[in-house]
Amino acid sequence: MAETLRQQQQQLPPSPPLPVLPLIQAHQADDRTIALTKEFKKMKPPLFCGGVDPLKAEAWVLGIEKLFEVFLCTDAQKVQLAAFTLEGEARRWWMLIGNKDEGINWAQFLEVFYEKYFPQCIWDWKVFEFERLKQGNHTVAEYEAQFTELAKFALHMVDTDYKKARKFEGVLRGSIQERVNVLKFSKYVDVLDRALMSESNMASHNRPFEWKGKMQGSYSN
Known part of the structure; x- marks a missing residue:
């Protein structure tokens, strides 16, 4: 019986080698994570x-x-x-x-x-703030920063780029909104770029009149 078992074992195929590659890959992944974390920590x-x-x-x-x-x-x-x-x-x-x-x-x-x-109550208040958000006397850049900060709490209102563009455009200051709305942009980035450009152009247009007024005031003195 023992001799028969020994012969059968000799006829069995050799055991496959251990899967070393996945272990190596796991170590490499750990090394990359450690290196990434060190770089992030420097910031x-x-x-x-x-x-x-x-x-x-x-x-x-x-x-x-x-x-x-x-x-x-x-x-x-x-x-x-x-x-x-x-x-x-x-x-x-x-x-x-x-x-x-x-x-x-x-x-x-x-x-x-x-x-x-x-907490949900704070979240609901942020949604309320976003619903009431308007540019008002803020610059376009300041308004955009508030818009971006609050939008994450009301994703259902800006879940497409088109809805985001309409929401942003809808509460721009009147003089800027007129210049943006006429172009009917469908992308948020285009609405933002046009609003910034319109604000800059309006400021450049008003600057000579402000300078002229100051000069007239100095002559009258």
């Missing part, structure tokens, strides 16, 4: 420790997203880098959430983050 990203102040949570998101404008990385890497800046209670929260939601993208991260640190 001194804002830290977030949690708490009950939604304005601090919003300020942290704005600070992180500002860095992402110049620090090129994938959506998944954004989540990894943002998680690196969480400390204290926020870090403990993410350790629980991150284990359940592996592979989430940046938009999904913001959704769970705001759900935790931005």
